[in-house]
Amino acid sequence: MSTTTTLAPVLSMTGVSKRFGAVQALKDIDFEVAAGEVVALVGDNGAGKSTLVKTIAGVYAPDGGNVVFDGSPVSITSPSEAQALGIATVFQDLALCDNLDVVGNLFLGNERKHGGALDEVTMEQESWRLLRELSAKIPSVRIPVASLSGGQRQTVAIARSLLGDPKVVMLDEPTAALGVAQTAEVLNLVERLRDKGLGVILISHNMSDVMAVADRVAVLRLGRNNGVFRVADTSSTEIIAAITGATTNAVTARAARRAPQEEQS
Amino acid sequence: MSTSQTPTDPTAVPAGPVVPADLQDERLIAAQGLRGWAGATWERVKSGDLGSLPVVVGLVIIWGVFYALNPAFISSRNLVNLSLQMVPTGVLALGVVLVLLLGQIDLSIGSMYGLSGAVLVVLFVNQGAPIAVAVLLALAAGAVVGLVYGLLFNRFGVPSFVITLAGLLAILGLQLRVLGTDGTVNLPFESAIVQFASQMYLPAWLSYVLAVAVPVVYLASRLRTDRRRVAAGLSATPVTMVAVRAAVMGVLLVVVVAVLNDDRGLSTMVVLFLALVVVMDLAIRRTTWGRSVLAIGGNVEAARRAGIDVKRTFLSVFVLCSTFAALGGILGAARLASANQSSGGADTNLNAIAAAVIGGTSLFGGRGSAYSALLGILVIYSISNGLALLSVSADIRYIVTGAVLLLAVVIDSLSRRSRAAHGRA
Ligand SMILES: Nc1ncnc2c1ncn2[C@@H]1O[C@H](COP(=O)(O)OP(=O)(O)OP(=O)(O)O)[C@@H](O)[C@H]1O
Ligand SMILES: [Mg+2]
Numbered sequence: 001m002s003t004t005t006t007l008a009p010v011l012s013m014t015g016v017s018k019r020f021g022a023v024q025a026l027k028d029i030d031f032e033v034a035a036g037e038v039v040a041l042v043g044d045n046g047a048g049k050s051t052l053v054k055t056i057a058g059v060y061a062p063d064g065g066n067v068v069f070d071g072s073p074v075s076i077t078s079p080s081e082a083q084a085l086g087i088a089t090v091f092q093d094l095a096l097c098d099n100l101d102v103v104g105n106l107f108l109g110n111e112r113k114h115g116g117a118l119d120e121v122t123m124e125q126e127s128w129r130l131l132r133e134l135s136a137k138i139p140s141v142r143i144p145v146a147s148l149s150g151g152q153r154q155t156v157a158i159a160r161s162l163l164g165d166p167k168v169v170m171l172d173e174p175t176a177a178l179g180v181a182q183t184a185e186v187l188n189l190v191e192r193l194r195d196k197g198l199g200v201i202l203i204s205h206n207m208s209d210v211m212a213v214a215d216r217v218a219v220l221r222l223g224r225n226n227g228v229f230r231v232a233d234t235s236s237t238e239i240i241a242a243i244t245g246a247t248t249n250a251v252t253a254r255a256a257r258r259a260p261q262e263e264q265s
Numbered sequence: 266m267s268t269s270q271t272p273t274d275p276t277a278v279p280a281g282p283v284v285p286a287d288l289q290d291e292r293l294i295a296a297q298g299l300r301g302w303a304g305a306t307w308e309r310v311k312s313g314d315l316g317s318l319p320v321v322v323g324l325v326i327i328w329g330v331f332y333a334l335n336p337a338f339i340s341s342r343n344l345v346n347l348s349l350q351m352v353p354t355g356v357l358a359l360g361v362v363l364v365l366l367l368g369q370i371d372l373s374i375g376s377m378y379g380l381s382g383a384v385l386v387v388l389f390v391n392q393g394a395p396i397a398v399a400v401l402l403a404l405a406a407g408a409v410v411g412l413v414y415g416l417l418f419n420r421f422g423v424p425s426f427v428i429t430l431a432g433l434l435a436i437l438g439l440q441l442r443v444l445g446t447d448g449t450v451n452l453p454f455e456s457a458i459v460q461f462a463s464q465m466y467l468p469a470w471l472s473y474v475l476a477v478a479v480p481v482v483y484l485a486s487r488l489r490t491d492r493r494r495v496a497a498g499l500s501a502t503p504v505t506m507v508a509v510r511a512a513v514m515g516v517l518l519v520v521v522v523a524v525l526n527d528d529r530g531l532s533t534m535v536v537l538f539l540a541l542v543v544v545m546d547l548a549i550r551r552t553t554w555g556r557s558v559l560a561i562g563g564n565v566e567a568a569r570r571a572g573i574d575v576k577r578t579f580l581s582v583f584v585l586c587s588t589f590a591a592l593g594g595i596l597g598a599a600r601l602a603s604a605n606q607s608s609g610g611a612d613t614n615l616n617a618i619a620a621a622v623i624g625g626t627s628l629f630g631g632r633g634s635a636y637s638a639l640l641g642i643l644v645i646y647s648i649s650n651g652l653a654l655l656s657v658s659a660d661i662r663y664i665v666t667g668a669v670l671l672l673a674v675v676i677d678s679l680s681r682r683s684r685a686a687h688g689r690a
Binding site: 057059078079080083084089091095096097098099100104108109110111113116117118120121122124125128140141142 | 286287490493494497498499547551552553556557559560562563564566567568569570571572573574631632
């Protein structure tokens with residue numbers, strides 16, 4: 001089990017805590033991602049993954065802890081500050097405006113202009129380019145996103161994070177609603193981002209996706225760090241044990257139950 | 266243009282995809298030519314994306330009924346009166362559209378209307394200030410009130426409903442205080458502001474030039490956009506379609522102007538109102554600010570996470586709304602050449618809010634247009650003007666206006682439900 005990276009971290013945080021009333025959602029979290037690295041953030045439901053992502057994205061202000069971005073200490077107090085630093089986020093709840101069309105949502109807060117007015121033509125053209133890149137199956141970019149399917153909405157949210165020139169991209173369960181081809185495209189995209197030298201933080205409950213693209217896996221359990229694993233030197237069993245907090249757990253029990261049955265048949 | 270799936274001009278799309286980028290999905294039901302457009306529009310209406318259709322239909326019915334009951338309703342003289350009557354409250358409605366787009370409300374616009382009228386007359390008549398100073402200070406009063414609302418809203422997160430309800434009372438008190446013991450102050454009839462609001466009309470030739478220039482500018486800008494779209498490999502509206510729309514617009518405007526010119530003509534105050542509507546429409550649809558307003562009205566948390574300065578947008582809209590209310594008060598005082606303790610009282614507030622909703626701006630935020638202020642105020646003042654012509658008393662007028670408002674809100678809710686069912690939110 002190795003916890004150090006060879007590359008210089010683009011984002012690193014130490015001792016970050018966040019509390020919601022009586023719930024200690026994050027407690028003394030240490031976390032880092034290097035340029036050109038994919039870190040998977042895993043943990044059970046309610047482990048605090050989304051809270052950590054939102055803290056980095058400036059949606060929640062942490063109660064304590066230090067954040068260093070690109071070598072200098074920062075305090076991210078608003079989403080626009082996070083964006084200005086170069087942190088792009090796909091939120092688990094997508095955060096789209098249902099009344100705006102796909103183009104409006106893609107470029108929200110980031111509009112292209114042409115002679116003082118919104119440049120709808122360029123924005124629409126770029127929207128198509130981005131969506132094609134993700135093999136998106138969206139019939140029209142001029143319909144309100146409310147009329148899109150769950151996966152189409154997710155694709156829009158992912159495409160949005162690719163605009164601008166981010167240094168770190170955070171994807172909170174980006175493939176939860178996606179079809180087989182679109183999931184593969186998103187995993188390809190994650191690899192492309194890494195090859196371009198971006199730091200990628202990927203949250204996923206799908207172990208095979210995680211093992212396929214991540215360089216390291218950081219495990220959260222009940223709001224605390226519960227180990228960092230290098231994918232090359234670990235197995236999904238070991239990670240699942242860290243997620244559930246026991247070597248014998250529901251997952252291993254289920255596997256053990258199935259094994260004898262399969263031998264019989 | 267029935268075979269426009271493939272652009273015929275090969276130079277327009279150099280080596281790009283043959284089918285415009287936005288028409289490549291095979292599930293898209295292609296809508297081409299006039300028939301296709303009509304079909305697509307009908308589909309939109311059926312799915313509850315009504316836009317300004319109900320209010321236009323309503324307006325036609327209302328005018329038809331009043332014309333049948335008393336042909337004088339559609340006389341040039343009465344229509345010029347109608348155009349003048351609607352402006353002060355129409356300006357208020359324009360501000361209401363903005364706050365409604367954010368999903369908020371301002372209940373104090375009536376009081377603001379009264380206060381700014383009072384500030385204007387007291388400064389100009391009692392204090393002898395130059396008219397420009399009086400107007401600017403009255404507008405500034407509106408801006409300050411909006412600023413206070415915005416700061417309170419952003420700082421404490423109190424619902425705008427409550428903040429502006431408190432404002433309604435406090436501003437009413439201020440209005441009475443500013444007017445003091447005088448009660449009513451009259452503006453001299455020769456003063457520039459009274460002349461502007463009730464005596465100045467565009468020369469006939471200029472009004473015709475405007476009526477023709479508007480569709481020409483529309484046509485030119487649409488054609489320019491469509492050229493850029495084709496160059497970018499996107500589909501463009503068929504030229505005939507755009508031309509037909511511009512022609513219809515031109516004919517309508519020329520007819521309206523001709524009817525008005527048969528009497529006194531197009532008032533400068535009306536031109537100011539129409540210009541404000543057009544400017545606000547462009548601001549809402551074509552600027553980053555307008556996009557932020559719509560986004561916040563749709564999903565405030567998503568807007569915040571997109572990096573939009575939500576607080577500044579709220580502030581700007583509250584300031585604009587109150588300033589429009591102040592402008593309405595100035596125009597109202599100028600039109601009647603007086604301001605008194607009951608200016609902006611009674612139904613001013615409700616008429617302005619009702620106008621925005623009747624015109625098609627949703628109470629639920631994120632959906633509506635500046636034109637709904639114009640259309641809605643036309644409906645409300647057509648009703649009150651028509652009933653007055655029939656010598657119907659105020660009691661019936663209130664009941665009818667209330668019924669129309671109720672109908673508009675029901676249509677808004679129904680179309681919202683239908684949009685949800687048809688996936689147009
Ligand atoms: N806005 C909030 N207010 C109060 N409590 C919150 C809030 N957001 C999260 N929590 C609490 O913080 C804890 C962590 O939640 P979080 O959303 O980070 O979990 P997660 O790891 O993303 O889970 P999942 O896999 O289900 O997405 C939960 O116990 C949750 O109830
Ligand atoms: Mg989560």
